[in-house]
Amino acid sequence: MSSPVRAAGPPPASHLYHADHYDWSRAPATFWHASGGPPPVAVDPLQGDVDAEVAIVGGGLTGLSAALHLARDHGIEARVLEAGPLGWGASGRNAGFCGPGGARRSLGWIARRFGSEAARQWYQLQVHAVELVRDLALRHRIDLRAAGEGEYVVAHTPRHIRMLERAAEEARAIAAAEWPLLSPAELRERGIALAEAYAALHLQPAFGLHPLRYLRGLARASIEYGARVHERTPVIEWRREGRLHRLVTPSGTVWAERVLFATDAYTPETLARELEGRTLPVLSAILVTRPLTVSEREAQGFLVPALVSDTRELLFYMRLLPDQRLLFGARGGLRADPASFLRRRAWLEARMRERFPAWRHVSVEYAWWGLVALARDGLPHLGPLPGLAGAWLAGCWHGSGVALATLAGRLAAFRLAGRTPDWPLPPFLAQVPPRFPLPGARPVILRLLYGCHLLGERLETFRATLAEARREREQR
Numbered sequence: 001m002s003s004p005v006r007a008a009g010p011p012p013a014s015h016l017y018h019a020d021h022y023d024w025s026r027a028p029a030t031f032w033h034a035s036g037g038p039p040p041v042a043v044d045p046l047q048g049d050v051d052a053e054v055a056i057v058g059g060g061l062t063g064l065s066a067a068l069h070l071a072r073d074h075g076i077e078a079r080v081l082e083a084g085p086l087g088w089g090a091s092g093r094n095a096g097f098c099g100p101g102g103a104r105r106s107l108g109w110i111a112r113r114f115g116s117e118a119a120r121q122w123y124q125l126q127v128h129a130v131e132l133v134r135d136l137a138l139r140h141r142i143d144l145r146a147a148g149e150g151e152y153v154v155a156h157t158p159r160h161i162r163m164l165e166r167a168a169e170e171a172r173a174i175a176a177a178e179w180p181l182l183s184p185a186e187l188r189e190r191g192i193a194l195a196e197a198y199a200a201l202h203l204q205p206a207f208g209l210h211p212l213r214y215l216r217g218l219a220r221a222s223i224e225y226g227a228r229v230h231e232r233t234p235v236i237e238w239r240r241e242g243r244l245h246r247l248v249t250p251s252g253t254v255w256a257e258r259v260l261f262a263t264d265a266y267t268p269e270t271l272a273r274e275l276e277g278r279t280l281p282v283l284s285a286i287l288v289t290r291p292l293t294v295s296e297r298e299a300q301g302f303l304v305p306a307l308v309s310d311t312r313e314l315l316f317y318m319r320l321l322p323d324q325r326l327l328f329g330a331r332g333g334l335r336a337d338p339a340s341f342l343r344r345r346a347w348l349e350a351r352m353r354e355r356f357p358a359w360r361h362v363s364v365e366y367a368w369w370g371l372v373a374l375a376r377d378g379l380p381h382l383g384p385l386p387g388l389a390g391a392w393l394a395g396c397w398h399g400s401g402v403a404l405a406t407l408a409g410r411l412a413a414f415r416l417a418g419r420t421p422d423w424p425l426p427p428f429l430a431q432v433p434p435r436f437p438l439p440g441a442r443p444v445i446l447r448l449l450y451g452c453h454l455l456g457e458r459l460e461t462f463r464a465t466l467a468e469a470r471r472e473r474e475q476r
């Protein structure tokens with residue numbers, strides 16, 4: 001007997017953005033795809049009808065980590081169904097910052113809302129997530145192309161120094177963590193000269209990696225342990241029939257006892273009402289330049305492969321890659337059609353050249369963008385979908401999913417195997433993301449949010465100009 005999970009035809013996406021952004025037929029044109037080595041073999045599209053104890057929708061870091069841990073640690077050979085080529089989603093498009101993060105909320109906010117024990121657990125989970133990535137790479141011989149130690153979060157105005165001081169105080173008080181706050185001079189001594197850096201918090205543990213090499217390594221390891229991975233296999237219909245989940249794809253069907261939606265910002269909301277409106281997907285774009293010479297790097301004073309981001313709501317992030325290219329990215333943008341992409345690219349390039357004036361002449365060789373999922377409550381989630389026994393949803397990594405999605409996959413494996421995770425979890429991590437009350441109004445919410453951020457930025461610049469003028473007057 002079929003239960004009424006909403007049937008849907010292709011394409012399987014929420015289409016909050018232009019359809020071009022959800023074109024699964026092509027791998028995204030990223031630097032990672034150009035330098036990611038050979039793709040894994042034995043990942044052909046699903047053919048025919050198959051049974052599975054667990055089906056995983058989404059072949060990103062969450063899905064592949066869940067598949068690997070299910071097979072390796074719980075003896076369950078899951079089926080992974082990925083709509084595009086493996087790594088088509090954010091996992092193959094990100095900046096490769098592997099560090100703490102995953103929530104829009106501070107440790108202090110979490111302590112006030114859920115108690116200091118939950119905040120401490122959340123901090124420890126983030127550290128554990130980064131260590132897990134290193135462990136997986138060692139154990140499964142994955143060449144991460146790791147580079148850099150720690151992540152520098154820079155105050156982009158003098159007023160934001162206080163925000164960093166508060167974050168350092170909270171980390172010390174709640175988790176006994178020491179995140180040093182560096183002055184601009186100390187940053188320069190470390191080979192990181194930036195115009196808009198009034199102080200920097202040095203977060204650890206963190207390092208840079210090649211995200212697609214990492215993802216492909218996870219895929220190979222999960223296949224070695226018995227998982228079945230199918231790329232170019234979009235789930236276009238999902239029904240519950242009796243105890244089983246029936247996942248229909250263009251060339252076959254999986255009958256599964258349990259299913260994990262590891263789809264984050266690309267969650268196919270048209271498949272079921274229960275998936276609708278659980279994330280707010282936002283755009284983030286990246287540029288990668290040609291390799292920089294030693295003298296070019298010295299001229300700019302940006303010399304080391306450090307991970308750097310700033311304190312803006314719509315943050316800028318940057319790093320030198322191991323082959324000395326600059327990767328430069330930023331969040332924002334309301335439209336994802338091809339013309340908007342070209343405008344966004346030009347805008348981002350102009351911002352990059354403002355920040356790195358010595359590299360005005362340096363060409364940009366790669367540009368792409370992708371979606372990051374935010375939750376209504378600003379927290380990451382992994383929980384059972386209400387009313388749909390055996391169905392789980394994991395996501396809302398808030399643009400910091402490289403480490404956290406890997407860990408979420410490991411935790412999901414425990415849940416899907418019917419076991420309690422071996423790591424204490426803060427309460428929000430045991431629930432699905434709460435719904436946005438009017439899912440269709442999310443573009444309006446985003447427009448308002450961006451409008452507020454922009455206004456805030458302009459006020460900030462105005463205030464900084466006034467303060468500068470006052471200082472000059474006093475000095476005269």
Ligand SMILES: Cc1cc2nc3c(=O)[nH]c(=O)nc-3n(C[C@H](O)[C@H](O)[C@H](O)COP(=O)(O)OP(=O)(O)OC[C@H]3O[C@@H](n4cnc5c(N)ncnc54)[C@H](O)[C@@H]3O)c2cc1C
Nearest residue numbers: 058060061062083089090091094095097235370400401402
């Ligand atoms: C530009 C950018 C930069 C970023 N930089 C960083 C960074 O430096 N550090 C960091 O920690 N995080 C970063 N992130 C965030 C990080 O990449 C994500 O949080 C993480 O990769 C999410 O992994 P995931 O497996 O949960 O989702 P994804 O990797 O997005 O995978 C979801 C998959 O589900 C598939 N799917 C959707 N619908 C269906 C369907 N119906 N059938 C089958 N498959 C389906 C999609 O094709 C997709 O591949 C960045 C994100 C972006 C976009």
